[in-house]
Amino acid sequence: MYRTHHCNELRQSHAGETVTLCGWVNTVRDQGGVIFIDIRDREGVTQCVFRAEENEEANKLSHTLRGEDVIQVTGRVDVRPEIDGQSTFNDKIDTGEVELVATELTVLNKAEVLPFQLDKELSNEDLRMKHRYLDLRRPRMSKNIRLRGDITNSIRNNLAEQGFTEVETPILSKSTPEGARDFLVPARLSPGKFYALPQAPQQYKQLLMVAGVERYFQIARCFRDEDLRADRQPEFTQVDIEASFVNSDDIFTLIEGMLVDIFKVSHGVDVPTPFERVDYWHAMDTYGSDKPDRRFGSEIVDLTEVFADSGFGVFKKAIEGGGVVRAINAKGFASVSTGQVKRLEECAKEAGAGGLAYIQVRGEDVSKWRSPIIKFFNETELEAIKDKLDIEDGDLILFGCDKRQTVCDVLGRLRLEVAEMCGWLEGKEDILDFFWVVDFPLLGYDEEEGKWNAVHHPFTRPKADDVAKLDDESQWADIRAEAYDVILNGNELGGGSIRIHESDLQSKMFSVLGIDEEEQAENFGHILGAFAYGAPPHGGIALGLDRLVMLAAGEESIREVIAFPKNNKGNDLMSASPAEVDFKQLRELYLKSTVDDKKKS
RNA sequence: GGAGUGGUGGCUCAAUUGGUUAGAGCACCGGCCUGUCACGCCGGAGGUUGCGGGUUCAAGUCCCGUCCACUUCGCCA
Numbered sequence A: 001m002y003r004t005h006h007c008n009e010l011r012q013s014h015a016g017e018t019v020t021l022c023g024w025v026n027t028v029r030d031q032g033g034v035i036f037i038d039i040r041d042r043e044g045v046t047q048c049v050f051r052a053e054e055n056e057e058a059n060k061l062s063h064t065l066r067g068e069d070v071i072q073v074t075g076r077v078d079v080r081p082e083i084d085g086q087s088t089f090n091d092k093i094d095t096g097e098v099e100l101v102a103t104e105l106t107v108l109n110k111a112e113v114l115p116f117q118l119d120k121e122l123s124n125e126d127l128r129m130k131h132r133y134l135d136l137r138r139p140r141m142s143k144n145i146r147l148r149g150d151i152t153n154s155i156r157n158n159l160a161e162q163g164f165t166e167v168e169t170p171i172l173s174k175s176t177p178e179g180a181r182d183f184l185v186p187a188r189l190s191p192g193k194f195y196a197l198p199q200a201p202q203q204y205k206q207l208l209m210v211a212g213v214e215r216y217f218q219i220a221r222c223f224r225d226e227d228l229r230a231d232r233q234p235e236f237t238q239v240d241i242e243a244s245f246v247n248s249d250d251i252f253t254l255i256e257g258m259l260v261d262i263f264k265v266s267h268g269v270d271v272p273t274p275f276e277r278v279d280y281w282h283a284m285d286t287y288g289s290d291k292p293d294r295r296f297g298s299e300i301v302d303l304t305e306v307f308a309d310s311g312f313g314v315f316k317k318a319i320e321g322g323g324v325v326r327a328i329n330a331k332g333f334a335s336v337s338t339g340q341v342k343r344l345e346e347c348a349k350e351a352g353a354g355g356l357a358y359i360q361v362r363g364e365d366v367s368k369w370r371s372p373i374i375k376f377f378n379e380t381e382l383e384a385i386k387d388k389l390d391i392e393d394g395d396l397i398l399f400g401c402d403k404r405q406t407v408c409d410v411l412g413r414l415r416l417e418v419a420e421m422c423g424w425l426e427g428k429e430d431i432l433d434f435f436w437v438v439d440f441p442l443l444g445y446d447e448e449e450g451k452w453n454a455v456h457h458p459f460t461r462p463k464a465d466d467v468a469k470l471d472d473e474s475q476w477a478d479i480r481a482e483a484y485d486v487i488l489n490g491n492e493l494g495g496g497s498i499r500i501h502e503s504d505l506q507s508k509m510f511s512v513l514g515i516d517e518e519e520q521a522e523n524f525g526h527i528l529g530a531f532a533y534g535a536p537p538h539g540g541i542a543l544g545l546d547r548l549v550m551l552a553a554g555e556e557s558i559r560e561v562i563a564f565p566k567n568n569k570g571n572d573l574m575s576a577s578p579a580e581v582d583f584k585q586l587r588e589l590y591l592k593s594t595v596d597d598k599k600k601s
Numbered sequence B: 001g002g003a004g005u006g007g008u009g010g011c012u013c014a015a016u017u018g019g020u021u022a023g024a025g026c027a028c029c030g031g032c033c034u035g036u037c038a039c040g041c042c043g044g045a046g047g048u049u050g051c052g053g054g055u056u057c058a059a060g061u062c063c064c065g066u067c068c069a070c071u072u073c074g075c076c077a
Helices: A056-062 A125-130 A139-161 A202-210 A248-267 A280-287 A313-320 A338-350 A379-388 A404-422 A464-471 A473-478 A503-512 A517-531 A545-553 A583-588
Strands: A018-030 A035-041 A044-050 A070-079 A098-109 A184-186 A194-196 A215-223 A235-244 A276-279 A324-330 A357-360 A396-402 A434-438 A443-446 A451-454 A483-488 A491-498 A538-544
Touching (some): A035 A098, A044 A070, A235 A248, A235 A545, A248 A483, A276 A280, A280 A404, A464 A473
Antiparallel strands (some): A018 A035, A070 A098, A357 A396, A443 A451, A491 A538
């Protein structure tokens, strides 16, 4: 037996016992005669005291210890003494009332000097990743990784209790043209052909419903070959769920229960249920986002009627073209700097706006307002916006005018940017604003491609009341889907839908999406076939586990909750992957690179 | 593919906006210390300022190129 206790276990009640601890040398405080070593394992830290009078050899050896050496210490648990009437208790550590008086020391493994110190925050991401195994030793990382484990446990328990069966689905699967770029794996046994890594187990889980599994879940690794972000990795994990004979409400109840348990585990709080449900268009019109952050106000106000006949040409033209004029009031931000205005304008342009109209409200009197556009407004318009936007001295008003969708995007983004600039979220980190966004549109028109795409995915069921509209293209934009997203504080935790389970409806859906019969047979023949043999009504959801754990851990990047993440470019700096492979390996796969590598050497 | 920020001893950062021998804290090495807990004290070692070029009497600082990292847009549920 290596040890009798872990390093966060000993208390005054253990006094007098002889115990053995194992762990890493956290700190060394060499006083010459007496030496204090804090020994650390994943649970915590315990102070060991080495004195020559207890064991001369151990004391001597203790002088050679350095940070991160792995040691085994045996000794007697003592309550920390009073020295000159002063307590030597350390209330910063849980074991601070005792110490281990060492009688035996074994160095299990010496450590070289580390490339970075574990007791300091490190800004060098590069270095952290290169020595990730050391980075993970730090308490914050270790806590995150263990929280992730606790959360997946909680999810498994929760779903098992509800009768869900965990089923694994293939990692080597088939490329589908829809959605993100696939990772491809050459199939040696079928020269010239490729597997694709799954972007999500979507089709498999529906087929499991046809198979009569009824309640499926999987903590599933998914792959997408797109550019990375702080909250995006090429491989990521979804909590994938599908159930038969359920409606949206059943899914909501299930997921709410699961999330309540998760935040009980991570925050120790009871999240109230049921979560509020917000209509998609209400979210878009009010917050300019389908995953709004509602922890602060500055909601979007429609001013289309006010400016319907405006003397300001830009507004008037937008409205005449079927567009809208809307604005947000950034309360108290009239002090915005020129640089910030520029940044906001950039932001608006990125979201599709032509420019940014604004008013800096500096005083009660309109003559003191600073704005490039206000001179075009008449008295009635000014009174109307004062009233509708609740304008007070010190406010900043930001306008958007264009098509409804564009204005939503623009003002939605500005709203978040302003919140960032003004620190509106400071002190609100503990708020947990969970809700559902429902009644998504089923279809969205892609201007570039000139075709209709599925907003969620092609298997999403239209709302019963809207099914008939599939026959009339002019009504496609108005079809609502039986789809839902669950949101927390402006983050999409997951989304799902009730699916189509009839092959004729599914076939019609494919047609609407511009997938002809031949292509349907080729790419989706198996699922259409399956639906012909008695597919039960079913639906499900997928939650992004990485993001969920990130939020539960209070981190800002999913890399902080993934043991071995990839960097911006999809590289693993520790193992130096991806890497070149031997020519022979490629030959066996019938592959030849076309990369021009004259830049090398 | 575009944009932004950054790259200075092992780590975190500084260096008067172009001017002496590139500094400090931590870590490291040596010494001292029997109650420390971010221990303390004395001493020491450690640098091709990411790389390449240019401007200049003089470049960590300015210019061009390039590489790397992070953030972001495009892309991506």
